Amino acid sequence: MGTPCDIQLFAKTQTQAKQVADAAIADIQRLEIRYSRYRPDSFLAAINRVAALGGSIEVDAETGGLLDYAVACHEQSEGLFDITSGILRQAWRFDLGKLPDEETIQNLLGKIGWHKVHWQSPLLEFTVAGMEIDFGGIVKEYAVDRAAALCRSQGINHGVVNLGGDIKIIGPRTDGSPWRIGIRHPRQQNALLDTVSLHHGALASSGDYERCILIDGVRYGHILNPKTGWPVKYLAAVSVVSDFCVIAGSASTIAMLKEDQGPEWLDSLGLPHYWFDVEGRAGGSLFAA
Numbered sequence: 001m002g003t004p005c006d007i008q009l010f011a012k013t014q015t016q017a018k019q020v021a022d023a024a025i026a027d028i029q030r031l032e033i034r035y036s037r038y039r040p041d042s043f044l045a046a047i048n049r050v051a052a053l054g055g056s057i058e059v060d061a062e063t064g065g066l067l068d069y070a071v072a073c074h075e076q077s078e079g080l081f082d083i084t085s086g087i088l089r090q091a092w093r094f095d096l097g098k099l100p101d102e103e104t105i106q107n108l109l110g111k112i113g114w115h116k117v118h119w120q121s122p123l124l125e126f127t128v129a130g131m132e133i134d135f136g137g138i139v140k141e142y143a144v145d146r147a148a149a150l151c152r153s154q155g156i157n158h159g160v161v162n163l164g165g166d167i168k169i170i171g172p173r174t175d176g177s178p179w180r181i182g183i184r185h186p187r188q189q190n191a192l193l194d195t196v197s198l199h200h201g202a203l204a205s206s207g208d209y210e211r212c213i214l215i216d217g218v219r220y221g222h223i224l225n226p227k228t229g230w231p232v233k234y235l236a237a238v239s240v241v242s243d244f245c246v247i248a249g250s251a252s253t254i255a256m257l258k259e260d261q262g263p264e265w266l267d268s269l270g271l272p273h274y275w276f277d278v279e280g281r282a283g284g285s286l287f288a289a
Helices: 014-035 043-053 061-076 085-090 102-109 139-153 245-257 259-269
Strands: 005-010 056-058 117-120 123-126 158-163 166-171 179-184 192-198 201-207 212-215 218-221 235-242 273-277
Touching: 005 014, 005 139, 014 043, 014 139, 043 056, 043 123, 061 245, 085 102, 139 158, 139 166, 139 201, 139 245, 166 245, 179 201, 179 235, 192 201, 192 235, 192 273, 201 245, 235 245, 235 259, 245 259, 245 273, 259 273
Parallel strands: none
Antiparallel strands: 005 158, 056 123, 117 123, 158 166, 166 201, 179 192, 201 235, 212 218, 235 273
16 A cells, blocks of 8 residues: 555454454455556556546446545535546656646646546546546545454454554454544644544545655645646645545545635534644644634
């Protein structure tokens, strides 16, 4: 998954814990192999080879479910959550430490837009050559939910799955106490904004601190607006709690993309949340001051 991951389980025996953890890890690895954008042998790579030609491809039920969820997120975000926007990585090379030129961004914008894709299960068709799709905002959280469900189905009632900060609680600790989860500060390295205690449910966060560049005092993060091609610049970090990690993850990302409308949109969802903007202001229902 390209990030530190861990699974903590309480089980009756070491053998049971290892068997269940191994099964969960195998499923996570299966999803990574299938949907990684870094692997030329992944099914996602096969989809994108077809997209590059402006062709069509039949997909399986699991991929179809992910596409259906992406469509729901696209509609809920008024087009801001768009799985065709990953192609903007070609312009935004954060390792180079410089801004892309506007011409490059404009050329890429012509290949972005879910409205340019025809999706009618099981057929996925691309009407513009050179497009790509990227499940980066969905699959890791989906993997968290699957791993937690698998552990519970194998008799584990107490534990936690954590894939790079996307977290699902299997159940409280054996003494009934909650898991305490730290919310990373987006501006202070190795510092926490606060902690949240969970007996159940999931927590996911989005922010401008994982991949970014700082130029002339301005921070440019990796969450990119698919309509402009430029990074969002209002919220620095958002954390959301939900029953499912995939919902918490997409909600936190959509809030980031909605910029100054993000806090109000989060309030309308009714999910516990916390936000921190680039000016240092904070709010949300999770950590009311």
